[in-house]
Amino acid sequence: MTRAFLFPGQGSQAVGMGKDLAAAFAAARHVFQEVDDALSQKLSVLMFEGPEADLTLTENAQPALMAVSVAVVRVLEQEFGVNLAAKGAYAAGHSLGEYSALCAMGAISLSDTAKLLKLRGQSMQKAVPVGTGAMAALLGAELEQALTVVAEASEGEIVGCANDNGGGQVVISGQKSAVERAIEVAKTKGIKRAMLLPVSAPFHCAMMQPAADAMAEALEHATVQPPRLPIVSNVTAKGEVNPTDIKKLLVQQVTGLVRWRESMIWLKGQGVAQAVELGSGKVLAGLLKRIDKEIEPLSLGQPAEIEAWAKTV
Template sequence: MKRAFVFPGQGSQTVGMGKALAAADPVARAIFEEVDDALGEKLSSLMFDGDPETLNLTRNAQPALMAVSVAATRVLLEKLQRPAHQAASFVAGHSLGEYSAFVAAGCLSVGDAARLLRLRGDAMQRAVPVGEGAMAAVLGLDMEAVEAIAAEAGKAGAGHAEAGQADDLVCQVANDNAPGQIVVSGHKGAIERAIDLAAARGAKRSMLLPVSAPFHCSLMAPAARVMADALAQIDLGAPLVPVVPNMTATAVTDPPELRRLLVEQITGRVRWRESVIHMRSAGVDQFVELGAGKVLSGLSRRIDKGASALSLGTLEDIEAFVATTV
């Protein structure tokens, strides 16, 4: 069986994630300690027993989700008694989950990933003043329809000229998650107009997302510049397992290209639907989501009903999986 390891992005975080795994397994515990040391603070205490509002801050949620994903991956590989390249044919992560994928593939250290994600979270939050940006999910329309809505919603004079806005606003497709599940990102006024346009054009539902900044659109350009400088200082090795980046939705193994794609990902589209299709076309039978939540396993089944997909976030999940894996 060909298998892909996939890693969740922001929104999957919950207080308590990873706590039982750390208590039960020293391999997991070591990962959380490594992340704490890299950041110079007890992020694990916030993850295990902290305040949800503080954990949900982008600067905390991003390294925290990576820590849980990497801890679950390391425990799984230890139980399987196999290296990553024998356990998986591909790795892929949704947005920040791409950093978890890089660690799993052996081309980025845990400490570097934690520091980069803390920087990434801070830079993304600073890129757009609070209240100026927004994101919205559009359900029930295809990509062509949503792209047309985004283009119309962002045009100067389309419902925002009265506010003195002379130039076009940003409204772009940020995430292609699954058939009929597309996210748009940009200026708040344009996103609100996109919601109205989507409703008028037959969307099943359109709603603002509870996020603190408009991720994966051109408004994130300042954050991309910060990450370009930071990533230039990082030792990025060749992956032991091919990575399917968000930007290409095809397998990549060249370190300079992977570094460039991590920067472009800040402003670029998360092509998750296409990534799953690519891995399926390459023979992947099973998608194993490692870390918090079950978002990606659900999306995998929506994208391809013939795909096997499951989530491993606890020691019980991992041991049950290992017991049935040859």
């Protein structure tokens, strides 16, 4: 069976994430300790106990989600002897999840990935003053419809498509006034629902250029190896293995559209029959069900789920 591994992005975090893994497996505890040490922060305590408001902060949520995903990978490989590179053909991650995928596939070390994501979160938060940017979900919209909406709503301000999540869900991002106009325009285009999202910054749009610049500088000095499996880039929606290309694409990803729907369609075209979400939550499995009914979606985040799946491969 041709299999892909998926790594969740922001929005999949929840207080208590990783706690059961840490209780059950030494490999998971080692991951959380290494991330804590790399960041000089008790991130694991924040993950296990909250408060939720602090965990949701972009600079915490990004490395925390990565840590849980990598913990699942290490548990599978070290505790159950499952070689993911031998059991899969591709890996893909939603936004920050692309870093989790790269770390899981040996392209970037765990401590470097934690530091890069901490910087990414901080830079994205600092890029735009609070309250000047916004994001909104257009439900029941396809990408072409959403592109028409943002073009009509921009009026010289920044607003664009941030996430093409598939299944009729497109997220837009930009200056608050332009996003609010886009919500009104969407109502005239037959789009089922348009709603502001409770986010702290307008991700994946041109307003994030200062964060892209910060990541370009950081990635220039980062060590990136060829991954054990091709990583499906959010920017190109196809598998990438060249470290130089991967670095450039991670920079472009900060301001660019997350082409998740196209990425899943590309995987289908490569013959992928099963997609296994590794980490916190089941968001990506849910999206996949709406994008393609033929690829089997699985989510592994809890000890029992991991153990059960490990016995089948």
